[in-house]
Each structure stands twice: as structure tokens, then as C-alpha cells.
Amino acid sequence: MYLGVIGIGAAGGNIADEAALRGIPSLAINFSKQDLDSLLHVEDKLHFVGSEGIGKVRDNAIMLMKNNWELAVNFIKTKMSTPSLEIILVCFSTAGGSGGGSSPILLEILQSEFPEKTFVAVPILPANNEAIINQINCLETMNELSTQNISVFPIDNEKVRTIHNQYSKNKLYNYANHEFIEVLAQIITYTNKFSKFGVLDQKDLLQIFLQKGIGIMSRINLSDMPNSKQLNEYIQRSWKKSVFAPIDYKQVIKAGIIFDGTEHLLENINFDELFNVFANGMPIDLFEGTYMESDGTVISILSGLPWINERLAQVEEIINKGKVDLEISNNTFTPKTNYRNLKSTSVQKQNKGGSALDILKKYQR
């Protein structure tokens, strides 16, 4: 297998578990042993040291990376260093402490330790009805990711909640995890297939994942389509209904379109029309895979989309609104202009040498 998944924190672990169930090589990393123990399918687990769980205080996770980054690098060296494993997706929630705190640092260290591999970030954004601290953690984590030269595929719990508003929290999480891993597993399957009509292979997928910026994956079943003439619109709608954050249509740099269906259906795809929702029209690079084995599936992978500023502005608005509410409900509370003051840090700074020290230093404030 050429692609693996690393899950960090509880949400990341759940996704790694789902991936392991689909036969994708997977590792789970967490400060909480209890969370690691709850994973049923992923076999390789790393328990970070220094605190049993982090309790959403991401600064603590950042501090504790001093004692844990080498553990993580060695763990990944042992489990995923085989040269054939070229792409590693690192999944984590941005709202908690463990995943959101350690993943941006770890991603940067992993990129410098394993330059031959391509790392992709899969951060999970909180729903709008989650606690303010979750939203603050999200903004900080996304801010740290935005400076990295990496492809970011943000799963959006709020988007899933809006589309499936009848779902309970657990059902929503399961749906998002399952849908993401399902489309990923399908993509992997297609990249290993032969087709005389042209394939989307591992190297093409690698090109898509190498692109800095925002990415999404989506799929549609052509059997659900009442009017095959509207195929382009259906595909565009699949982008809107994916589990990933709403996209900015200013530009798309790379795209992969996997089509599996009859020749008659294929005639309805028109790439000019499909990509005309983007201000730049066609992507710079388009990878097509055409297979005629099933009744019909179209899978899209887009990368190099603009940063999700509109979605993050929404998160910031929730934080600011939350501060005002606090002021009204409790007269003794003085809101701080700097929201970082709302959080506690209890871990002592420790000094330790190491090749990743510069990276670590950057994250500690």
C-alpha cells in the first residue's frame, strides 16, 4: 500500500480506526491511553507521555511535544518507513488539545524528517454549537497550518451538521469519518486499477496531494441521478455536499476526476462546464481516470483551493459573540481583548536538545 493514515487525539484516532477497518495502514497517537484503548481496528498505537489526556489545553500539548516528538518520529520510522508508502494523511481535530496542539508541530517535524514522503493534513473543524474554547483552538490550529507548505483537507463538522441536522453527535462523527475514509478507499482502489480509457494512478494522486492549499474529495452515485444530462451539476453539487469545508471558488489548481460508468453517461461530462464555477475556470492540472466497470460513480479530488477564510471568519465571529455573552451574564468577568488569556497553561517549560528544536521553539509562546 502506498498511502497510510496517522490519527492524533480522539477524533484522529477514530478516523485511523475507520481507515484500519478498510485495510489502510494506520497508526494512532494520543495523550489519553483510554482513548487509544477504545480503538478496535488500528493495531499500532503510541501513547504520548507527560499528561494523561490534555483536556483541550492545546498549549500544554505544545509544551509536551518536547518530550514526545522523538517518540513519534521513531514510531513512524518503525511502522511507516517502507519506501513504497509515499503518502501519509495526518488526521486530527482542531477543537481539542491533543490533536490540535501537537499535529501542526508534528507535521512540520515529519516533513523535515521524512522528506521523501508526502504529508497531507486532515484537520477537523468543530460544529458552530461547540464550546468557545473549541472554536479558539480551531483558529489557532488552522493559523499554524496556514503557514506550512502542505495540502490541507479540512473535514467540517458544521457542514455535516447542517446537511444532516437530524443526526445525533455520535452519528454525525461516524458519518463524517466513514464518508471520508470511504471516498479515500475508493480512490485508492481506482488508482490500482487498469483501464484502457486512461487511469488516475498513484503518481497522479501524489501530484494532487503535493499541492499547497485547501483540498476536498467527493463522490456521487450516478444511479441516484434522475437526469444524466445534468451530470456536471450533480458533480458540482457533490463538492457542496462533501464532508469538507465549503470551498472558495476563486481558483482551483489541481483536480482529479474518476469516472466509472457507461460510455453514454460519460458523454455528459464537459470539463469546461464543470469547472466554470471557478473564477479561473479549468484547473492548471487535470487528472482523469475513466473506468467502465460499474453502473456509475464519479469521484472528485480538488486541491490548491484558496484558504477557507470565510469559514474561519465564522469561527471568529462565534468567539467574539461568546465573549460578549459572558460579559452580560456575569458582571465580575472582564473580557480580555486577547482571547488567549481565557486559557490556562500549567505545564512547566523544559529544556531538551534535538534537531526539531527550532520548530518547537516557534510554537511556544
Ligand SMILES: Nc1nc2c(ncn2[C@@H]2O[C@H](COP(=O)(O)OP(=O)(O)OP(=O)(O)O)[C@@H](O)[C@H]2O)c(=O)[nH]1
Ligand atoms: N468528525 C469527527 N469529529 C470528531 C470526532 N470526535 C471528536 N470530534 C471533534 O473533535 C472535537 C474534540 O476533539 P478531540 O479529538 O476529542 O480532542 P483531542 O485531540 O483528543 O484533545 P484533548 O481531548 O483535548 O486532549 C469535538 O468537539 C468534535 O468537533 C470524530 O470521531 N469525528
Ligand SMILES: [Mg+2]
Ligand atoms: Mg482527547
